[in-house]
Amino acid sequence: MIQAIDHLGIAVRSLDEAVPLYENALGLRCLGREEVASQKVRTAFFDVGGVHLELLEPTSPDSTIAKFINDRGEGIHHIAFRTDDIGGQLKQAAGAGVRLIHETPFEGAANKLVAFLHPKSTRGVLTELCAVKPGAEPKH
Numbered sequence: 001m002i003q004a005i006d007h008l009g010i011a012v013r014s015l016d017e018a019v020p021l022y023e024n025a026l027g028l029r030c031l032g033r034e035e036v037a038s039q040k041v042r043t044a045f046f047d048v049g050g051v052h053l054e055l056l057e058p059t060s061p062d063s064t065i066a067k068f069i070n071d072r073g074e075g076i077h078h079i080a081f082r083t084d085d086i087g088g089q090l091k092q093a094a095g096a097g098v099r100l101i102h103e104t105p106f107e108g109a110a111n112k113l114v115a116f117l118h119p120k121s122t123r124g125v126l127t128e129l130c131a132v133k134p135g136a137e138p139k140h
């Protein structure tokens, strides 16, 4: 079952430039940074009343975030829904005709398992499903 909007992913060229913007312009506090080597990104998280912002900086020119920024510029990259059953949620989406980018969840940032639905099947919105890893505590 979908439980909440977990976070919004925002593609940025530089965390060092983007983090102070959110801190200074909006008064938000960065909860932490984390590199996700498998996705070739560095992330920084902010809490906004229980919904997080996940800033994503590419660590390599062949990162999907680098490609996104090259094609469309910085901006909102994905919306992530928290679920208590990521496998069941993927099955439900596939059964509804949605194209899955990942058939099986993989380890994302913050001790979470994640999988993405293809934006061509979801009205242009790259959609992430995420769940806290079994036995782990969410990092933030």
Ligand code: ZN
Pocket: 007, 008, 009, 054, 078, 080, 128
């Ligand atoms: Zn995300």
